[in-house]
Amino acid sequence: MPAAPVKTSVPSASSVLVPETLLKKRKSDVKAREEKQAKAVELRKARKQKRSVVFKRAEQYVKEYKALEREQIRLRRVAKSKGDFYVPGEPRVAFVVRLRGISNIAPKPKKILQLLRLLQINNGVFVKLNNATMQMLRLVEPYVAYGEPNLKTIRELLYKRGYAKINRQRIPITDNNLIEEHLGKYGIISVEDIVHEIATAGPNFKAATTFLWPFKLSSPTGGFRRRKFINFIQGGDAGDHESNINRLVRRMN
Known part of the structure; x- marks a missing residue:
């Protein structure tokens, strides 16, 4: 088997x-x-x-x-x-743009420009207006252009040229989380909060503007007027532009 x-x-x-x-x-x-x-x-x-x-x-x-x-x-x-x-009330906020370089500047105006964080030509910053800052602006008037920015100018500057200053570095503001991380303790969590704080000269104005890197603007489209070192009243670009600063900033933005 x-x-x-x-x-x-x-x-x-x-x-x-x-x-x-x-x-x-x-x-x-x-x-x-x-x-x-x-x-x-x-x-x-x-x-x-x-x-x-x-x-x-x-x-x-x-x-x-x-x-x-x-x-x-x-x-x-x-x-x-x-x-x-x-007659509208006195402006509470000014936008200041540096027009001249470091040559032929006296020590006192040079120090004021440093305090305002205007270290380069065409740099711009927001400043809350009071007696102290008005005196500073008068001392550096031949070297800067300033005036009262409107809401549209403030918003356009922040959205187009806004950068944050974090650890001495220039960081683009691409997300509201970046703002909340550094300004959340002041109740500021978005770009619109910064716009509102600057436009209304709010209690956290200094924190908001210190968070921002000075705006780096371009030379104005079409160039400056006859001479940018002459006072605005005399046909130049230096000094107080009042509400006309909005026109100059849009040409430089």
Whole structure:
């Protein structure tokens, strides 16, 4: 009789022994993946809430700007109806642009330019106007152009030329998280918050402007007037431009 065939048993997949270290690694990988997914969900929720807060603040600022504009129009109309002239209040914020280099500058104006952080030609900064800063601007008037910026100028400068000063480095402002990280303790979490703080000369004006790197502007389109070292009243570009500074900044932005 022929011999019966011998059956060889092949171990099933369920019976294969897996090293304990591999099992632990799999469990830890699964746990890490679940934690990562949970953090991602929380981060999305936090960003959504933050966007909602930023949008609500922006809407509130727009209402505030429009209310202020309507109030100025009303006061102007009331004055006109009484045969008077409406004189707006003194400007609280100035934008200062450096026009001259370091040659032939006396030590005192040179020091003031350093205090204003105007270290290069065509650099610009926002300054809160008070008695001290007005005296400083008068001393450096032959070397700078300054005036009262409007809301549009402030917003365009920040969105187009705005850079942050972090650890003495010039960092582009590409995300509101960068602003919240360094100015969140002042309640400033977005670019619009900085715009509002500067436009209204708010209590955290210094913190907001110190956070910003001095604006690096280009030479104005079409060039300066006859001579940029002559006072603005005499046909040049130096000195107080009042509201005309907005026109000059747009040519340099």
